[in-house]
Amino acid sequence: AQTVTQSQPEMSVQEAETVTLSCTYDTSESDYYLFWYKQPPSRQMILVIRQEAYKQQNATENRFSVNFQKAAKSFSLKISDSQLGDAAMYFCAYRTPLSGNTPLVFGKGTRLSVIA
């Protein structure tokens, strides 16, 4: 079974600085999708960024980028120029399309605090 591990329960960053959140996963599949979700205090789950495993280029969305290391099964999220609004729980998630209607598998999350 696929598993997703987020080894940092909590992280903090100074406003305007850069922070990296770690995520590793375990799978025997070669084709899959990886995601980072943000959950602010409002509880809403918001998709931050998505990476297809067959793409070597790391995904980027404005201040958010990933470092995807397929061989190491690592998928870290880098937040540049951190803002107070970035404070939230961040979840890494995995999904493979090859087995039919497979759902997302989530890590346990990392709580990010942003210090003004």
Add this chain to the structure above:
Amino acid sequence: DAGITQSPRYKITETGRQVTLMCHQTWSHSYMFWYRQDLGHGLRLIYYSAAADITDKGEVPDGYVVSRSKTENFPLTLESATRSQTSVYFCASSESVAGSGTFGSGTRLTVV
């Protein structure tokens, strides 16, 4: 309005009661999911559905029942609520197996 809506947003119920959480989506997405979120566990899948009348168990299905008679609705029923089912419940839908899924706002359920 287009989107995915969950109701109620908050619910308190007593042990042993049956309670149903509602989920409605307006996109006609084929795939729908129910997750529960607990501190220290992240989101865990309860049940999911690939289409109307097709449902499958997830990681933590015990004590829950789902149905999907219509594509747009995917209610989750706790047949006899227990305190261990106190949690935040999220419904999500997706247009394809590769989709990231769009989540509802969640239902915070407290079983006393």
